[in-house]
Amino acid sequence: xxxxxxxxxxxxxxxxxxxxxxxxxxxxxxxxxxxxxxxxxxxxxxxxxxxxxxxxxxxxxxxxxxxxxxxxxxxxxxxxxxxxxxxxxxxxxxxxxxxxxxxxxxxxxxxxxxxxxxxxxxxxxxxxxxxxxxxxxxxxxxxxxxxxxxxxxxxxxxxxxxxxxxxxxxxxxxxxxxxxxxxxxxxxxxxxxxxxxxxxxxxxxxxxxxxxxxxxxxxxxxxxxxxxxxxxxxxxxxxxxxxxxxxxxxxxxxxxx
Amino acid sequence: xxxxxxxxxxxxxxxxxxxxxxxxxxxxxxxxxxxxxxxxxxxxxxxxxxxxxxxxxxxxxxxxxxxxxxxxxxxxxxxxxxxxxxxxxxxxxxxxxxxxxxxxxxxxxxxxxxxxxxxxxxxxxxxxxxxxxxxxxxxxxxxxxxxxxxxxxxxxxxxxxxxxxxxxxxxxxxxxxxxxxxxxxxxxxxxxxxxxxxxxxxxxxxxxxxxxxxxxxxxxxxxxxxxxxxxxxxxxxxxxxxxxxxxxxxxxxxxxx
DNA sequence: CAGTGGTCTAGACCACAAC
DNA sequence: TTGTGGTCTAGACCACTGA
Numbered sequence: 001x002x003x004x005x006x007x008x009x010x011x012x013x014x015x016x017x018x019x020x021x022x023x024x025x026x027x028x029x030x031x032x033x034x035x036x037x038x039x040x041x042x043x044x045x046x047x048x049x050x051x052x053x054x055x056x057x058x059x060x061x062x063x064x065x066x067x068x069x070x071x072x073x074x075x076x077x078x079x080x081x082x083x084x085x086x087x088x089x090x091x092x093x094x095x096x097x098x099x100x101x102x103x104x105x106x107x108x109x110x111x112x113x114x115x116x117x118x119x120x121x122x123x124x125x126x127x128x129x130x131x132x133x134x135x136x137x138x139x140x141x142x143x144x145x146x147x148x149x150x151x152x153x154x155x156x157x158x159x160x161x162x163x164x165x166x167x168x169x170x171x172x173x174x175x176x177x178x179x180x181x182x183x184x185x186x187x188x189x190x191x192x193x194x195x196x197x198x199x200x201x202x203x204x205x206x207x208x209x210x211x212x213x214x215x216x217x218x219x220x221x222x223x224x225x226x227x228x229x230x231x232x233x234x235x236x237x238x239x240x241x242x243x244x245x246x247x248x249x250x251x252x253x254x255x256x257x
Numbered sequence: 258x259x260x261x262x263x264x265x266x267x268x269x270x271x272x273x274x275x276x277x278x279x280x281x282x283x284x285x286x287x288x289x290x291x292x293x294x295x296x297x298x299x300x301x302x303x304x305x306x307x308x309x310x311x312x313x314x315x316x317x318x319x320x321x322x323x324x325x326x327x328x329x330x331x332x333x334x335x336x337x338x339x340x341x342x343x344x345x346x347x348x349x350x351x352x353x354x355x356x357x358x359x360x361x362x363x364x365x366x367x368x369x370x371x372x373x374x375x376x377x378x379x380x381x382x383x384x385x386x387x388x389x390x391x392x393x394x395x396x397x398x399x400x401x402x403x404x405x406x407x408x409x410x411x412x413x414x415x416x417x418x419x420x421x422x423x424x425x426x427x428x429x430x431x432x433x434x435x436x437x438x439x440x441x442x443x444x445x446x447x448x449x450x451x452x453x454x455x456x457x458x459x460x461x462x463x464x465x466x467x468x469x470x471x472x473x474x475x476x477x478x479x480x481x482x483x484x485x486x487x488x489x490x491x492x493x494x495x496x497x498x499x500x501x502x503x504x505x506x507x508x509x510x511x512x513x514x
Numbered sequence: 515c516a517g518t519g520g521t522c523t524a525g526a527c528c529a530c531a532a533c
Numbered sequence: 534t535t536g537t538g539g540t541c542t543a544g545a546c547c548a549c550t551g552a
Contacts, residue, residue, distance in 0.1 A: 029520090
């Protein structure tokens, strides 16, 4: 009796050995049941485990396919704040990206609690939420989901932040004009399993993670004027930054406790 | 007939409603079967899905528990290159971290293919591999797994890079002394599902991702002298960087195709 | 209409943990 | 000894795809 882990390992080996063409479905679950001499459920469980692992992906009622080995040069970007005639972007490869799919008008709602904390509002407070799915100009499906959160007091002073169209330079130019000062950005990168909605919108395999860039915009180094969360498939994106050298050549080591 | 997704949703609601204490096991699979009136397999499948999602975690033969809502302030760090009397570190919160568990002597081996590419060596070439599990001084389990890859030609010129102990300032000081130039660092953040080994070593729930920081060390802005990969549980860590403003105020937009 | 991935059921074991 | 999570089996449907 072979366990589903054993079967998964056998399938892994068959995939590595090139037993099946990469662009065609691998044998169906009933075929795999015969091939490895196990119950159908067991074969299915093995396939499901490999799907969760990212080696395979399944399209219901069509077949199970081998996931191409990560479109080799997983796109990497040196994150900086770039500006062109139209607005800001933080990724040289995404300068001409635009909103994909139906436009979602800005709404007022409750942000995720981690965003609320950074934004400095209470967990249940309302904020302005600007949601977009973005991708290359000719794409019909988005590559990333970007959500911008703005504190209501600021929107009260600057109502255009709640408008569908915020004009050239977007919200960042409006905010800098309003304060007469430059915005400073900090980005935090995190990851978690993709939600069902993200799996669907970004074509993420079941069980695979999303990479999340949380960008905090500040004025005067402390007042948070915006928090932006951009989500993308972790198997298609990674994010790169230059690392600066701390200014003190030798950093004092805390005395032992 | 309720599907396992329905049951999972019901369990989600029960967890959110606080039906079960957070620090004690939730009812066993057989209890859940009765509670929701489904087959045992179905109840088990629902639990397994929630474990993969990160809401629950199971300890075989002991019970299934509610995962505590991420130790609130998921540690965030402003990544910089810091230096103290002992050596370099890139995270202010990890200045006093040390190797945890058995010391692994430096070895010669084949690096992952993405590392080989960055390092500029062929996919099958050998490099020097320095592997460490690190964590706080009093911890018995590591928080992060750090692996350093060095090109063999450099190790030939600087044999100390293959020694267990590389002296004060570690490999970075040795390399800077050798070249008489400063190292420049770039970090790339990515994520993928944790391997079985990482799940065990870092206590990562099944199906949850690891966050990977790949740090590339260069001399003269082009020669790669080291690649370091640090892996950590994505539900316990995130990484932050300052974003600098691109030097050209307005970045030219490529002409339309 | 046949083949597909996906699902549910009912029943049976297993190895280990806690008592 | 009892309860636990985990696993395997055999059989049955289902909704949909693609020929």
